[in-house]
Amino acid sequence: GENVEQHPSTLSVQEGDSAVIKCTYSDSASNYFPWYKQELGKRPQLIIDIRSNVGEKKDQRIAVTLNKTAKHFSLHITETQPEDSAVYFCAASLSNFGNEKLTFGTGTRLTIIP
Amino acid sequence: DVKVTQSSRYLVKRTGEKVFLECVQDMDHENMFWYRQDPGLGLRLIYFSYDVKMKEKGDIPEGYSVSREKKERFSLILESASTNQTSMYLCASSLGRWDEQYFGPGTRLTVT
Numbered sequence: 001g002e003n004v005e006q007h008p009s010t011l012s013v014q015e016g017d018s019a020v021i022k023c024t025y026s027d028s029a030s031n032y033f034p035w036y037k038q039e040l041g042k043r044p045q046l047i048i049d050i051r052s053n054v055g056e057k058k059d060q061r062i063a064v065t066l067n068k069t070a071k072h073f074s075l076h077i078t079e080t081q082p083e084d085s086a087v088y089f090c091a092a093s094l095s096n097f098g099n100e101k102l103t104f105g106t107g108t109r110l111t112i113i114p
Numbered sequence: 115d116v117k118v119t120q121s122s123r124y125l126v127k128r129t130g131e132k133v134f135l136e137c138v139q140d141m142d143h144e145n146m147f148w149y150r151q152d153p154g155l156g157l158r159l160i161y162f163s164y165d166v167k168m169k170e171k172g173d174i175p176e177g178y179s180v181s182r183e184k185k186e187r188f189s190l191i192l193e194s195a196s197t198n199q200t201s202m203y204l205c206a207s208s209l210g211r212w213d214e215q216y217f218g219p220g221t222r223l224t225v226t
Contacts, residue, residue, distance in 0.1 A: 001173065006156070009154070032212050034214070036215075043204065043217035043218065043219055043220060044157070044204070044217050045217070046214040046215070049214075051212075089156055089157060091157075093212070101147075101159055101162060101170075101172060102159065102215070103159070103173070104149075104156045104157040104158070104159075105156055106154060106155060106156040107154075107156045
């Protein structure tokens with residue numbers, strides 16, 4: 001099955017600086033890569049996703065890049081703000097019929113230092 | 115606005131008890147999922163369902179079963195609770211297989 005590794009497990013960044021979280025996946029057939037954000041005591045929520053037919057996607061201060069050859073994808077947050085403090089999970093999924101499920105990484109706890 | 119609710123926020127059960135965790139979504143979503151969340155292990159898929167009365171094993175199904183008799187309701191069953199099933203359990207639903215998953219608030223289960 002799919003295996004997703006996520007690094008780092010914790011990350012502290014000065015407010016206003018950029019943060020980068022990296023994930024690698026094992027199954028080259030995976031083609032859907034969402035990122036979820038979980039604030040303290042709250043449920044995970046989707047913040048951005050990318051499909052394998054594109055290499056990069058942006059949404060305001062958040063971007064995701066995908067390198068299919070190397071089987072890794074990254075979340076980039078620019079101009080970080082205190083409300084960006086949360087745990088971030090990457091995930092990967094196959095689209096083969098009958099085997100469509102998300103495999104999540106182990107999470108990155110991001111702390112924004114004011 | 116999608117709403118996914120879970121029957122309990124906190125639950126304490128004894129070893130060997132049968133435990134039912136219920137999840138209800140109100141947006142007519144086809145797909146429903148049960149995860150457990152443990153520190154350092156992320157979200158791990160227990161079971162999922164793409165249709166009524168249909169179920170598929172996730173990555174860690176051992177010790178669990180599920181039931182989906184109605185489209186809006188997906189139940190997770192621990193036949194005989196054990197201490198290693200102490201965890202946060204999250205339910206989720208999605209409209210299509212590659213659509214956003216909407217999570218419930220979670221049930222923190224403690225098995226003593």
